[in-house]
Amino acid sequence: MIKTFFTRKRISIALVVIGIAGAAWFFFFREVVPVQETVTAQRATIERIVSVTGKVQAFDAVDLSFEKGGRISKIHVSVGDRVSAGTTLLELDRADLTAQLAEVDAAYLVQRAKLQEMERGTRTEEIVIAEATVTSAKQTLADAQTNVLSVQNKATADMNEKYDAALHALAKSVNTANGSLYTLTDIQLKYFSDSSQESIALADAKARAVALLLGGSSFGRATNDVLGTLNGGAKALAATAQTTKAPADIEQALNATEQALIAVKTALDTVPVSVKLTTTESTNLQTEKSNVAGESVTISAKKQAIAVQKVTNESAISTAQTSVNTAKSALVSAEAGLALKQAGATEEQIAAQEAAVQQASAAVQSVRAQLAKTVLQAPIAGVITKQDAKIGQIASANVTVASLISDAGFEIEARIPEADIALV
Known part of the structure; x- marks a missing residue:
């Protein structure tokens, strides 16, 4: 019995030793497989900060002047006023041009009336009047x-x-x-x-x-x-x-x-x-x-x-x-007028009168264009930064009389080191 006990004891010890040896071999001599982790690639911004010193200024700044010279008659704004695009800022005296417009406009109406009369043809009562004129x-x-x-x-x-x-x-x-x-x-x-x-x-x-x-x-x-x-x-x-x-x-x-x-x-x-x-x-x-x-x-x-x-x-x-x-x-004119009314207008006469109407219309447009140049308007919305004009002052053509900056956006003007230019 005692012999059998010792025999079993040796076997148990041997098994323990074998187990420990196997464990040691597993931990010290086995090949280690690395652990791998996968992620999804995404686009992102890498921020690099460049510090510089500069000045902030309006994105748009406009110097305004009249296209033609003249005497300033009206001033509608002052420095610091906020204006919208199209706002009238200054006006030149337009009395002469207004009178000229009335004259050329009247001439245009006369020429157009003559053309309409030619196109309409002569009425009997008009011939009677022409005969009386003769x-x-x-x-x-x-x-x-x-x-x-x-x-x-x-x-x-x-x-x-x-x-x-x-x-x-x-x-x-x-x-x-x-x-x-x-x-x-x-x-x-x-x-x-x-x-x-x-x-x-x-x-x-x-x-x-x-x-x-x-x-x-x-x-x-x-x-x-x-x-x-x-x-x-x-x-x-x-x-x-x-x-x-x-x-x-x-x-x-x-x-x-x-x-x-x-x-x-x-x-x-x-x-x-x-x-x-x-x-x-x-x-x-x-x-x-x-x-x-x-x-x-x-x-x-x-x-x-x-x-x-x-x-x-x-x-x-x-x-x-x-x-x-x-x-x-x-008398010659009256007789010619009577003959014209009796004969009616020819195609050539109508064409010539149409040309006269166009010429008169062009004269009207020309004066209106000159009148438009007597008004100075804001091309953009913004703030008036300069306005030195006075009532009665003579404004020369293409000489700045007012300045305007836009309030829609601003920009920064700064000096950037050459080494940092690629980072901007």
């Missing part, structure tokens, strides 16, 4: 032509009146000047017949007066009997004018007599005041001076009256003739 134009022309004749007749009568008055004045002036020479000669022969300087000066002045009034030369010391035989100079021209009554002869005589009177007055003034004349002689001398001076004024006035009458006549006749020409043009 009749009226003919009567107006006849009246104007009659008036021209009346004006011409009056001009001739007025001119003849001035020439008749001039002829009367010529006769009187020549006689007065001739008598003054006689008075001067009496004084000369009595006091200045020697060879003194005073006598020579008086003789020279008298010679010039005689030459202009009576003709001839070297008659400075001639007696009155000799003077009575002279019939040239202004005296002859005045006599010719009295005979022919021709305007040219009268005007020539007036000019010659005016010069002769001046020469006679100069000769009378040459008598020295120091000479001891008798009372009668002194009175006669002063009377002749006064008479000659008066005749000079008269002749000058007659010349002026003739010149003024010529201008008056020319103006009156020209005005009357202009009325005739205007009446003729009106």
Whole structure:
């Protein structure tokens, strides 16, 4: 029994040893299989932070100016105001353009009405009116032509009146000047017949007066009997004018007599005041001076009256003739209008009128475009940052008068190191 017990005990110990050895071999000598874990791949952002210093500014900034220059008449905004796109900011004075628009618009309406009339055709009552217009134009022309004749007749009568008055004045002036020479000669022969300087000066002045009034030369010391035989100079021209009554002869005589009177007055003034004349002689001398001076004024006035009458006549006749020409043009236009209405408009005329309408319309659009340039509007929504304009100030074309920044977004302006540029 005891032997059997020990035998079983050895077997149990052996089994334990074998188990421990097997376990040791399993843990120390077996091949280790690695454990694997699987995951699903996904796209993600890898963040890298770059720190820089910069400034924040509006994404849109606009400097505003007018396309055309002008005087500022209205200001609707100030610095700091928030505006929407299309808001009117400033306006230029548009009075001239507004008046011009009214003018071209009216011209357009006239041309369009003419085209509509052509396209519609002529109505019977329009032809009747056109015929009445022609009749009226003919009567107006006849009246104007009659008036021209009346004006011409009056001009001739007025001119003849001035020439008749001039002829009367010529006769009187020549006689007065001739008598003054006689008075001067009496004084000369009595006091200045020697060879003194005073006598020579008086003789020279008298010679010039005689030459202009009576003709001839070297008659400075001639007696009155000799003077009575002279019939040239202004005296002859005045006599010719009295005979022919021709305007040219009268005007020539007036000019010659005016010069002769001046020469006679100069000769009378040459008598020295120091000479001891008798009372009668002194009175006669002063009377002749006064008479000659008066005749000079008269002749000058007659010349002026003739010149003024010529201008008056020319103006009156020209005005009357202009009325005739205007009446003729009106008649031609009226007759053409009647013929046009009777015949109706041709295709070419309608086409030409359509072109006229288009041209008038283009003129209207052009002025409206100019008017649009007098208004400055905000192109974007934002805030006004500059507005220096004043009412009445002259704004030049393309010169900034206001600035605007957008409030829709902002951007950052900063310097980034070259090494970090790839990370931005």
